[in-house]
Amino acid sequence: MHDSVYILGRKWNLVLDRKLKHRFANLLFASVVGVIATIVVSAAWRSPRKFGESPPLAVAQSPQNRPGQSSKNRPGRAPFLVTVNQPLGPPMIELVGTDPQGRSGSVACSTCHSVRPADLSNRTPETLDEFHRGLTVDHGKIACYACHHLENADALRLADGTTVEYENVMTLCSQCHGPQATAFAHGAHGGMNGHWDLSRGPQHKNNCIDCHDPHSPSYPKMIVGFKPRDRFLDSAHAPSNETRDSTPSETTDDAH
Amino acid sequence: MTHTEDPPRQPSLPIVENLSRRAAVKGGFATLGAAAFVAAISPLRHAAKNSSAAEFMQQHYKELSPEGKAAVIARLESEAKENYGAEVTIADDRPIPGTKFVYAINLSVCNGNGKCVEACHKENNHDRSTNQSYIRVIEMPKGTMDMEQGTTTYTGAVPKDDKFYLPVQCQQCDEPPCVDVCPVKATWKEEDGIVVVDYNWCIGCRYCEAACPYHARRFNWKQPEVPAEQVNPDQSYLSNRIRPAGVVEKCTYCLHRTRRGKLPACLEACPTGARVFGNILDPQSSIRWILENKRVYILKEELGTKPAFFYYFD
Numbered sequence: 001m002h003d004s005v006y007i008l009g010r011k012w013n014l015v016l017d018r019k020l021k022h023r024f025a026n027l028l029f030a031s032v033v034g035v036i037a038t039i040v041v042s043a044a045w046r047s048p049r050k051f052g053e054s055p056p057l058a059v060a061q062s063p064q065n066r067p068g069q070s071s072k073n074r075p076g077r078a079p080f081l082v083t084v085n086q087p088l089g090p091p092m093i094e095l096v097g098t099d100p101q102g103r104s105g106s107v108a109c110s111t112c113h114s115v116r117p118a119d120l121s122n123r124t125p126e127t128l129d130e131f132h133r134g135l136t137v138d139h140g141k142i143a144c145y146a147c148h149h150l151e152n153a154d155a156l157r158l159a160d161g162t163t164v165e166y167e168n169v170m171t172l173c174s175q176c177h178g179p180q181a182t183a184f185a186h187g188a189h190g191g192m193n194g195h196w197d198l199s200r201g202p203q204h205k206n207n208c209i210d211c212h213d214p215h216s217p218s219y220p221k222m223i224v225g226f227k228p229r230d231r232f233l234d235s236a237h238a239p240s241n242e243t244r245d246s247t248p249s250e251t252t253d254d255a256h
Numbered sequence: 257m258t259h260t261e262d263p264p265r266q267p268s269l270p271i272v273e274n275l276s277r278r279a280a281v282k283g284g285f286a287t288l289g290a291a292a293f294v295a296a297i298s299p300l301r302h303a304a305k306n307s308s309a310a311e312f313m314q315q316h317y318k319e320l321s322p323e324g325k326a327a328v329i330a331r332l333e334s335e336a337k338e339n340y341g342a343e344v345t346i347a348d349d350r351p352i353p354g355t356k357f358v359y360a361i362n363l364s365v366c367n368g369n370g371k372c373v374e375a376c377h378k379e380n381n382h383d384r385s386t387n388q389s390y391i392r393v394i395e396m397p398k399g400t401m402d403m404e405q406g407t408t409t410y411t412g413a414v415p416k417d418d419k420f421y422l423p424v425q426c427q428q429c430d431e432p433p434c435v436d437v438c439p440v441k442a443t444w445k446e447e448d449g450i451v452v453v454d455y456n457w458c459i460g461c462r463y464c465e466a467a468c469p470y471h472a473r474r475f476n477w478k479q480p481e482v483p484a485e486q487v488n489p490d491q492s493y494l495s496n497r498i499r500p501a502g503v504v505e506k507c508t509y510c511l512h513r514t515r516r517g518k519l520p521a522c523l524e525a526c527p528t529g530a531r532v533f534g535n536i537l538d539p540q541s542s543i544r545w546i547l548e549n550k551r552v553y554i555l556k557e558e559l560g561t562k563p564a565f566f567y568y569f570d
């Protein structure tokens with residue numbers, strides 16, 4: 001870049017007369033003014049946006065997550081947001097059976113839990129006398145009330161007692177799963193779809209409990225479905241194209 | 257109808273008198289030669305049958321004028337209508353200035369379920385009868401990154417305890433051996449890093465397929481079969497338009513999506529979130545964060561191909 005400008009400059013010097021040089025200087029001055037104006041305008045434009053309200057779990061990928069580096073962000077780069085899936089509000093329990101009008105119903109957690117005393121010692125379904133006994137709980141050794149709110153059964157609580165709504169469950173998860181939360185904030189954990197380029201369209205990401213059942217969070221095993229009929233790799237132990245479909249394999253395919 | 261010729265069987269050495277043996281060997285080679293010749297030109301004969309004079313006369317992609325490109329694209333769109341009964345739009349997506357695409361896969365998370373393989377198959381209008389895809393997921397023994405030690409034909413419940421899973425597709429090498437070997441310059445690397453093929457210029461010699469250390473290129477043995485209602489109509493000339501028989505094709509990082517700002521189809525399909533894609537020139541991008549904060553691996557580093565594709569564990 002610099003070389004070519006230098007070379008260009010030298011050539012120009014040979015042919016330019018004073019008047020042209022003058023014009024060149026004017027141009028240069030005008031462009032400097034232009035650049036300064038751009039910087040001022042863009043700074044003014046950016047500042048209200050930085051403090052603007054954004055929906056609770058919608059994060060514009062870069063600036064909010066890394067406040068220290070927001071100045072690096074080019075103005076006009078991210079008009080679209082990264083939105084994160086939000087779970088529906090407090091879970092409802094579906095009732096078995098119907099009322100006299102034939103309607104099935106569902107009840108909120110607080111329907112029962114506002115009249116039952118909380119038992120802080122419960123950690124597994126085995127110690128329960130009734131309800132929730134079919135639940136699989138395999139999430140470390142934490143007690144039910146490590147996450148569920150003691151007084152408000154329709155909400156969750158952080159370790160310090162702060163109430164968290166079910167919709168904001170990720171705040172709760174992030175208390176313990178910090179590295180995952182960091183990776184998530186940088187697009188390196190969790191499935192997504194939409195755009196990589198936020199100047200062209202939005203991006204939408206899963207939240208923790210889309211993939212991890214909070215009571216049994218390890219990602220479940222999956223069955224391999226679709227397989228290319230690969231001609232070259234593993235030809236020794238792969239069934240041939242023609243026989244593949246009819247050969248009973250020891251495992252099932254979930255495809256089709 | 258396939259063009260798979262049986263590999264010529266090695267003639268067992270005839271144990272005969274010297275003179276006739278020589279004749280037999282000569283005759284054998286002549287037969288072999290003729291058979292090989294027929295087999296070698298068979299895609300050509302096939303192509304000649306189907307192609308219009310316009311196709312035969314078409315210039316290299318890079319030499320086409322804008323009007324020339326428009327004409328070629330109009331022809332390809334009408335061919336898709338005629339041969340597949342599908343209304344498609346073929347765009348000519350060019351690199352976005354200031355982008356260099358890089359992919360990364362979190363191998364701690366990938367469980368080998370193969371949804372990406374299927375998504376590629378559908379997105380890129382691959383032949384339905386062979387389940388063709390640009391992605392292979394390799395089941396690997398733990399403790400090695402040597403992809404040649406893995407297998408692709410695993411089935412059943414995944415992940416298996418003693419294995420990890422390595423998805424491999426075109427690594428969009430910065431020093432691509434596949435490009436160097438092409439005798440007709442039908443494949444090249446574009447400014448955003450994507451290695452593309454002009455499927456109408458490719459002569460199907462398959463040198464590039466042999467040169468690629470990642471087994472990333474595929475040869476179209478026959479005209480792909482895709483039912484009209486399954487054709488992805490959102491196409492690009494250098495990407496997922498339906499490729500003719502007898503040419504080599506490859507992953508293009510879904511340039512018909514990514515050059516319009518969207519994420520690749522394999523990433524969107526990944527249920528575990530193992531895949532990360534982005535512009536490495538953007539200091540704020542996810543991909544940049546991974547390269548700066550994770551310990552990343554590349555495959556067959558010793559070959560000096562400089563992949564734009566990274567693997568990491570966390």
Ligand code: SF4
Nearest residue numbers: 426427429432434468
């Ligand atoms: S992975 Fe193979 S096909 Fe892709 S650029 Fe590298 S050498 Fe070429």
Ligand code: SF4
Nearest residue numbers: 438458459461462464
């Ligand atoms: S198969 Fe096509 S792209 Fe590959 S080397 Fe031969 S002409 Fe070039």
